[in-house]
Amino acid sequence: MSEKVTVKDLDQVVIRFSGDSGDGMQLAGNIFSTVSATVGNSISTFPDYPADIRAPQGSLTGVSGFQVHIGAEQIYTPGDLCDVLVAMNAAALKTQYRFAKPGATIIIDTDAFGEKDLKKAEFKTADYLGEMGIDPDRVIACAMTTMVKNCLAESGMDNKSILKCRNMFALGLVCWLYDRDLSIAFNFLEEKFARKPAIAKANEMVIQAGYDYGHNTHSSAANVYRIETKHKRPGRYMDITGNKATAYGFIAAAEKAGLKLYLGSYPITPATDVLHELSKHKSLGVTTVQCEDEIAGCASAIGASFAGALGVTSTSGPGLCLKSEAMNLAVILELPLVILDVQRGGPATGLPTKSEQTDLLQALFGRNGESPMPVLAASSPTDCFYAAYEAARMALEHMTPVILLTDAYVANGSGAFRLPDLAKMPAICPPYVPEELKGKWTPYMRNEEGARYWALPGREGFEHVIAGIEKDSTTGAISTDPENHQMMTDLRRQKVERIPVPDLEVLGDADNAELLIVGFGGTYGHLHAAMDVMRAEGKKVAMVHFRHINPLPANTAEVLRKYPHVVVAEQNTGQLAAWLRMKVDGFSPSQYNEVKGQPFNVAKLAETFTRLFFIGSEK
Amino acid sequence: MTHLGNITPSSVLDDQQGHLFTAQDFKKGQPRWCPGCGDHFFLASLHKAMAEIGVAPWQTCVISGIGCSSRLPHYMATYGMNTIHGRAAAIATGVKLANPELSVWQVSGDGDGLAIGGNHFIHANRRNVNLNMILLNNRIYGLTKGQYSPTSPRGFVSKSSPYGTVEDPFRPAELCFGARGHFFARTVATDSPHTIEVLKAAHAHKGASVVEVLQNCVIFNDGTHSMVYDKAGRAKNAIYVRHGEKLLFGEHMEYGLAQQGFGLKVIQPGVDGTTLDDVLVHDAHCEDDTLQLKLALMGNNDGFPVALGIIRDVEAPTYDEAVQNQISEVYAKKPYHNFAQLLETNDIWEVK
Numbered sequence: 001m002s003e004k005v006t007v008k009d010l011d012q013v014v015i016r017f018s019g020d021s022g023d024g025m026q027l028a029g030n031i032f033s034t035v036s037a038t039v040g041n042s043i044s045t046f047p048d049y050p051a052d053i054r055a056p057q058g059s060l061t062g063v064s065g066f067q068v069h070i071g072a073e074q075i076y077t078p079g080d081l082c083d084v085l086v087a088m089n090a091a092a093l094k095t096q097y098r099f100a101k102p103g104a105t106i107i108i109d110t111d112a113f114g115e116k117d118l119k120k121a122e123f124k125t126a127d128y129l130g131e132m133g134i135d136p137d138r139v140i141a142c143a144m145t146t147m148v149k150n151c152l153a154e155s156g157m158d159n160k161s162i163l164k165c166r167n168m169f170a171l172g173l174v175c176w177l178y179d180r181d182l183s184i185a186f187n188f189l190e191e192k193f194a195r196k197p198a199i200a201k202a203n204e205m206v207i208q209a210g211y212d213y214g215h216n217t218h219s220s221a222a223n224v225y226r227i228e229t230k231h232k233r234p235g236r237y238m239d240i241t242g243n244k245a246t247a248y249g250f251i252a253a254a255e256k257a258g259l260k261l262y263l264g265s266y267p268i269t270p271a272t273d274v275l276h277e278l279s280k281h282k283s284l285g286v287t288t289v290q291c292e293d294e295i296a297g298c299a300s301a302i303g304a305s306f307a308g309a310l311g312v313t314s315t316s317g318p319g320l321c322l323k324s325e326a327m328n329l330a331v332i333l334e335l336p337l338v339i340l341d342v343q344r345g346g347p348a349t350g351l352p353t354k355s356e357q358t359d360l361l362q363a364l365f366g367r368n369g370e371s372p373m374p375v376l377a378a379s380s381p382t383d384c385f386y387a388a389y390e391a392a393r394m395a396l397e398h399m400t401p402v403i404l405l406t407d408a409y410v411a412n413g414s415g416a417f418r419l420p421d422l423a424k425m426p427a428i429c430p431p432y433v434p435e436e437l438k439g440k441w442t443p444y445m446r447n448e449e450g451a452r453y454w455a456l457p458g459r460e461g462f463e464h465v466i467a468g469i470e471k472d473s474t475t476g477a478i479s480t481d482p483e484n485h486q487m488m489t490d491l492r493r494q495k496v497e498r499i500p501v502p503d504l505e506v507l508g509d510a511d512n513a514e515l516l517i518v519g520f521g522g523t524y525g526h527l528h529a530a531m532d533v534m535r536a537e538g539k540k541v542a543m544v545h546f547r548h549i550n551p552l553p554a555n556t557a558e559v560l561r562k563y564p565h566v567v568v569a570e571q572n573t574g575q576l577a578a579w580l581r582m583k584v585d586g587f588s589p590s591q592y593n594e595v596k597g598q599p600f601n602v603a604k605l606a607e608t609f610t611r612l613f614f615i616g617s618e619k
Numbered sequence: 620m621t622h623l624g625n626i627t628p629s630s631v632l633d634d635q636q637g638h639l640f641t642a643q644d645f646k647k648g649q650p651r652w653c654p655g656c657g658d659h660f661f662l663a664s665l666h667k668a669m670a671e672i673g674v675a676p677w678q679t680c681v682i683s684g685i686g687c688s689s690r691l692p693h694y695m696a697t698y699g700m701n702t703i704h705g706r707a708a709a710i711a712t713g714v715k716l717a718n719p720e721l722s723v724w725q726v727s728g729d730g731d732g733l734a735i736g737g738n739h740f741i742h743a744n745r746r747n748v749n750l751n752m753i754l755l756n757n758r759i760y761g762l763t764k765g766q767y768s769p770t771s772p773r774g775f776v777s778k779s780s781p782y783g784t785v786e787d788p789f790r791p792a793e794l795c796f797g798a799r800g801h802f803f804a805r806t807v808a809t810d811s812p813h814t815i816e817v818l819k820a821a822h823a824h825k826g827a828s829v830v831e832v833l834q835n836c837v838i839f840n841d842g843t844h845s846m847v848y849d850k851a852g853r854a855k856n857a858i859y860v861r862h863g864e865k866l867l868f869g870e871h872m873e874y875g876l877a878q879q880g881f882g883l884k885v886i887q888p889g890v891d892g893t894t895l896d897d898v899l900v901h902d903a904h905c906e907d908d909t910l911q912l913k914l915a916l917m918g919n920n921d922g923f924p925v926a927l928g929i930i931r932d933v934e935a936p937t938y939d940e941a942v943q944n945q946i947s948e949v950y951a952k953k954p955y956h957n958f959a960q961l962l963e964t965n966d967i968w969e970v971k
Contacts, residue, residue, distance in 0.1 A: 038968040191966060238965040252958045262717055264709075282946045283953035284961060287716050289942075292742035296709035299702075299739075303682070303713025306700055307721065311713065329703045419962050457698035457714070457721055460677045465647075465692045467701035468685070477648070478693060 007179060010225045012071035014079030015174060017167070018096040019088025020057055021050060021064045024167035028086075029066030030414075031171055034239050035184045036070040037416045040232045043239070044069045044381075044525065045414045046078035046599065049353045058112075058120040063095045070178075072227050076380075076525030076532075078413060080601040084177065086170045088112060088144075090121035090128060097132055106138055107173055109166065111145035142213060144169045151209045155202050165206040172210020179226045182211060233418065240417040242381035242410035243270075246314075246340060247277035249388025251284060252420070254310040256389075257396055257428035262304035263288045264297040265314045269352045270408040271342035274314040294322035298339065302326060305335045306466075308456035310392055314340040317359045318348065320366070328367045330401035331492065333466045334444075334452040336430065337401040338391045342411045343521075345597045354597025355408035357521050360575040363403045364550060370489050372496040374398075375550040377405040379524035381415040387547065389425060396430040398499050399451040405549075407571075409599050410522040430454050433462060443476035444488075450495035501548035503555040508535060513542035515613045516563035518589065520546040520576050523600055527569055530605035537606075539614055549579065557584045565613045567592050569605065642666040644676055647696040657808035657834030658688050661755060664811045665724075668818035669697075674722040681724045682711040684731035687762045688755035688834075691726045705736030708743040711750050712938075719939045722822065724751045729770040730760050733789050737769070741798035746938040747826040751818070754791055754831045755808070759840035777839070792915030792930065795829045796908045802828035803915060804929040807847055808835070813859070813927065820929050826937045833925075847925050860914060860928040862903040865895070868924045875899075876914075883913045885922045903932040 015032065017025040026047055033043045048065040055062030069079035081101040087093035089112035100106065118128055129136050148169050152162045175182060186204050193200035214224075240248070254261035265275040265288065279288040287309070291297040298313040305311035315323060320341045330337040343359045345351025363375045374394055378387035384406055391404040433441055433453035443464040445453055455462035464476065472479035473487050506516075508531050515534075519527045524545045534541045544559055546552070560566060560580065568577040569592035577591050592608065594600065645666040652658045669679060679697040683689035685704035692699030698721075702710050711725040725743075732740050732754045743750060759777065760766040766779035770791065774783040795803045802824040804817045814832065821828035833844040842848075846856040858868035858876070866876040875898030877886045886893045905911065911931040917923040955961050 034966065034968075040970045188966060232970045234970050236967050236969050238962070238967050240965075248958075248961070251961065255958045260717060262713065264713060281961065282949035283956055284958070285946055285950070287942060287946070289712070289716065291709065292738050295706060296712070296739055296742070299706040299709035300713030300716070302702075303700075303710035303715075304717035305713075306698075306710075307680070307714040307717035309713075309717035311717075325703055326706060329706075333700070419967065422958050457680050457718060458678060460675070463676050463696055463698050465681075465695065465697075465699040465701060467693070468703050469701065 008225050010227050011073065012069065012075055013084070013178065013225065013227060014067060014069045014082040015084040015086070016065055016067045016082035016096060016099055017086045017170065018063055018065040018092040019086075019167070020091070021055065021062050022057070023064070023088045024164060025064050025066045025088070028167040028171040029068050030239070031185050031188050032174060032180070033068045033070065033414065034188055035175065035180050036068070036227070037237060037239055038184045039181070041070040041227055042073065042075045043414070043416050044075055044078045046409065047412045049412075056120070058089055058091055058117055060091045060095055060121060063092050065096055065099070067099070070227055076528045077599065077602060080603050084174060086174065088166060088170065090117040090123060093128065093132065094121045094123065097134065103138060105140065105177070106134060107140045107142075107170060109144035109170070110141045111143050140173065142173075147209060147213065148206055151206055152202055155198075155205075157202060165203055168203045168206040169210035169213075172207035172212075173214045175207065176211040176214030177224055179224050182207060235418045237416045237418055239414050240382060240385070241273070241412060241414045242378065242384040242406055243273035243342065243412070244277050245382055245384035245417060246378070246388045246404070246406060246411070247274050249385040250278065250310070250312050250338070250392060251281060251286065252385070252422055252425065253389045253392030253396075253428060255284070256422060256425060257310060257392070257430060259396070260309040261286045261312065262301060262309040263312045263314060264291050264300035264304070265289070266291050266294045266297045266319060268294070268316045268319050270344055270411050271314045271316045271319070271340065273411070274340060274342070294319040295326055298323035298326035301337055302330050302333070302335060305330070305337050306333070306457070308458075310338070310396065311336065312338045312340065312392070314342070316342050316344045317346045317350070317362070320359060320362060324367050327373070327401055328369065328371050329468050331367070331371050331373060332468055332470070334399045334492070335401070336395035336399055338388070338395050339401060339403045340388070341403060341405050343405060343407040345595070351597040353408065355522065355571065355599065356595055356597065357405075357407060357523070357571040358575070358595065359405065360520070360549065360572065361578065363405055364579060370493065372493045373550065374400060374402045374496055374499055375405065376402065376548055377521035377546065378410055379521060379545055379547060381410050381413045382417045383524075384410060385417065385420065393426060393428045394499060396428055397451065398449065398495060399431060399454060400496060405521055407522040432456070438462065442474060444471055444473055446491070450491060450498055497551050499551055501551055501553050504544045504546070504553045504559050506542050506544055506559060507531070508542040509540040510542050513540045513563050515539070515541050515565045515567065515609060516560070517541065517543040517609070518546070518560070518566060518568045518576070518580070519543070519570060520549060523569065523571060526600035526602050526605060529602040530600075530609065533602060533606040534610060537610070539610065541609075546576065549576070552583055556580070557587070560584055560587050560589070566590065567609060567613070569593075569600070571595055571600070638675055640670045640673060640675070642670045645669045645696050646694070648694050650694050651690065652687060653838055655835075655837040656687070657757060657832070657836070658691065658755065660808040660811065661814065661832055661834060662691060662694055664814035665691075665818060667811070668815040668822075671815065672722070672819055672822050678720065679722045679724070680714050681726060682707050682714060683726040684736060685762070686728035686731045686760070688726060688728040689731055705731055705734070706739060707731065708736060708739035708750070708752065712743055712746070712748050715748055715750060715939050716942060719749070719943060722751075723749070724753065726753045726755065728761075729754065729756045729758060729768045733791065733794065734769045737794075741794060744795055744798035744800035744827045744829065747801060747935055749825055749937045749939050750827050751821045752827055752829045754829060755834045756791065756831050757834045757836040757840055758788075758843050759836050761836045761839055765839035790916055791829070791831045792912065796912050796915070796931070800829055801826050801931065801933045801935045802929075803831070803911070803931045804829070805831045805833065805915070805925075805927050807833045807844065807853065807927065809848055810853065810927070817929060820932065824932055825940075826935055847927070853927070856924055857927050858924040860901045860903070860926050860930060862901055862929065862932065864901055865898045866901050866914075867898060878910075883910075883917070883923070903929050904934075906933055
């Protein structure tokens, strides 16, 4: 049966698995990305969840997607549009086809395109491909459900459990199409289902069946493809989501500082996985409290910090609103605290499962009084680890609350994480009050960096009271003196301003760019990819990406003023641009803003920037 | 840490540290409350109680929110925080979890503890965090100059209720019990020996210990606890409840509390065919809080006295201990104990 199939080399491919929320698309996508990463491919993933709790089966609102981008070279995003769309039912095809490239391969389970399925998906006729304008030659249409049932007929599993394996058939088919080694997938399943070997076995049988189906029929695909890694960065890797990487960053920082890690949190999408992750690691001494509300999450973390822990609270936008007052308490108490805000679409409940960068100004300004606070933003799932570590280091060494911004996109997305060596990470040295100050010390005495000394309860001779009310700069006693308040306000501001942050690194055509692309946080990959596209077309483009938003890098003004055109691209209506205008005299950038809850589209970015800044000014 | 309940002088030897403490060791600064405010009396009692308890000032942490009474940590020579409105219980929870060795006291007024901080109050009780939760109840907002509080009686006239309130107050014990609280005591700010006794018991109790301190606001709600605020009033209108003792009260202990149906009644043993045997014996350790609640809810009506003392004191697992125990159990069970080992628990591949 098996004729020789041509194997073609590809640089990169984007695959989108889509189906009903219960169809296991996330798992299929995860396995595929792990299999690919194991052979050294660069990977980036993006899960696209529906907001419905559990939409009716087969309905348009219940479709869940998982996009995987694999590349032979470094890739930065999960990809705009996919080369392969797996649609496990009619609703998935209906809603997800818009994410497919023209000419993409479409894999469907014809068993899920019956009359009822088509009706639920609001198709008008039985010719669903025609209705969507899909060329049937691009479609691998197979009766997956039937084949999965046949495959597992002898397994003794009930029908419901058998149907749960459909995702593995699709995975097997995709693994065949991209010449993947199934043994890696099998290892993954054996570990995942270590306690249920029968389930692992059934899933493996179905993957093999999907693979064999592709191999034996290769009905609609003339070729299989190979993505050969070209430039490998040797090392040991794991797949990690942004939320897990954030949790790991906090664990690493607490260990480095020799402190207990305390997380006070309240469940909120899309931040909850940080609470889930940290609550697993009691064997590392991590204390997590699922508090009665967001406020208590932050307040208890402040209490924990006072008592000598690394206090962290995690949330998303609505929770950040609730924590504001307590965050301000940490500002005036000058206690270390990390506030993680995994941004989602707002305002209010907004788009809870979707991504935005709309909390930036809230992070900078959303509190009463003069309330300076360092703000950092993580640029990718793996960068969440380093950003969380850095946020904790900054909080502990400078005795200040720090806001770490991530977003739904980086939090849920994943990437290949090169295992870090904690011994080589920067030291974390909180300004504990030196013993020789006993008897002379007051709570608001500062070190050279302006950080208040930290005296932990339990230490004799350093008993003290700190308060949310203004204190005298020297005695630490309550003071409403006008000059003193001015001074304390200045001291708090200067302390944050003086925190050293690395200079901006200009990427791309740093010397002669016509256009500088400016961004922050989770859009790093898309902006970088857009720059690469434009540079490949011969345009002179550079970019800077802000990790440190407060304080800003020292070379900010210099860099922003250097290029003829500057565009600030962000997923809000212009918050970073507003902040930069405020901080850099005369800075007047162009803006690219989008708030659709979806990641940027690289092609659209490149096209828009080209149109705005290069057409008609050919250089 | 150390509770030496029976040693009476106001200073004791801390057996671990070998330190001798006096009330003076816990005192700091000059309180700024109005002359005659109940907070002064309470503060003095707290200093004495802490000396008798014998935990070092540096091992003691006092956390308050906002309000007149929340200024209290500023007058303590311990570690402390005067924080934001309502959040003291949540903040104290974090302190206790981060360092369970500390003796943690949370001080709030009725507004701080039961209005804006009501959620944290009930959840600290439900979780049974080992905190001493002091509720200074003057049934008024003093710091904001005279608005009704969640413990002001229905019809209470104040600046924000010129025609009287049209809402029922919380009864703190009811809230505490409703949140599955295991310790509730009541005292009067002016009754120093009794306040000290109650504070020592609150400290000795492992878990959330709520102490309601009836306290007078001389400016905005003077006389709110007048029936029991002085010694003579208490002799007539209060009952001091003590575990294992008969519930007798009155100037000559001539009255007693007896059960009647699902409720309580006041009897005069020897009169109307009743005897001393009909008088209930207080059981603060009883898991079922039904009768304890009846005692706590008695007011000065129908001849019922106000109950003072330790009304409920039931042992139960504390949250902070359970958290530590779980950490120890998981530590013993799981093979990874540092970050490097944690990384190894993942699916790892090597790129060569």
